[in-house]
Amino acid sequence: MASYHRVLMTFDRSVTQKSVECNYDIHPWDVLINGSRWNGKIRLIGYVDVFFLICYSGESRFEKGIIIYILKKYFDFQTVKGGLDYTITSLGHEVGVKTEYDATTLKKYVIKIRKGRDSIMKPRIRRGVSQHDLFDLMHDAVRLGIITQAELIGQIIGKTIGGSTMEDVTSKYLDALIGARNSKNVALEADRQ
Known part of the structure; x- marks a missing residue:
């Protein structure tokens, strides 16, 4: 069986890309995917536009996984203040080492992820699974090097003032x-x- 890094490479993704928002192991009891739990280690790898949930064993041996697309029309992110979970509803499909997927494999997923107690990990997970608003996109543009910080500040000042x-x-x-x-x-x- 291939490593999950190879599965990510079929989507032109890597855990070392600048666009990685989070790359964390989640305990199997802290995630529900369409009401069921996976056995084994689970890794959440969130990018600016999509996120992966990958079940693996050993060091990085891929067992199964899904990709969730951040499409505004089909995406819903809910968090209740004081609640324990993030709830993400969106479209996605199972992943593997193949590069082509039939459109019929796309289906609706409801994912519940425990927020966790780690003050560093919690906001990164939220950012990795939520859809980015205007300010997040501006931050992404600067961080990924599309525009410089000075250009962004100039635009913001020009618009606000x-x-x-x-x-x-x-x-x-x-x-x-x-x-x-x-x-x-x-x-x-x-x-x-």
Whole structure:
């Protein structure tokens, strides 16, 4: 049997990519997949756009797994304040070492994952299984190197400060510059005498 790293490679994924949001082992009692539990070690590998739940044995021997797609139309993420679980409902399919999957293998999954007590792991798991909002996507763009942090800050400042305040400051500044240039042609009162 292949390692789960080889299964990830069939999807052009790796646990060393920048787009990995989480890569954690989850105890089998802390996850329910469509109401049932898997036997063996379970690893949650979350990326910016999809996440994998992989059951493995030994060091990394692949047993079975699923991929869950983060499609806005079919995706639902629920967490109850004070509750113990994240509940994710979305479309996905079983994975293996093959590269092509029939469209009929796509089905709805309801996954419950225990939030856990680890203060570092908890937000990473949430980020790995939830759909990214606008600010998450902006953070992803900077982290993955699509745009620089300076470009992002410039855009945010332009959008938030923009409008009447920014336009007023800009127009007053330009008026002052234009006025200063035009004043070179006009003699000052003291120069006229």
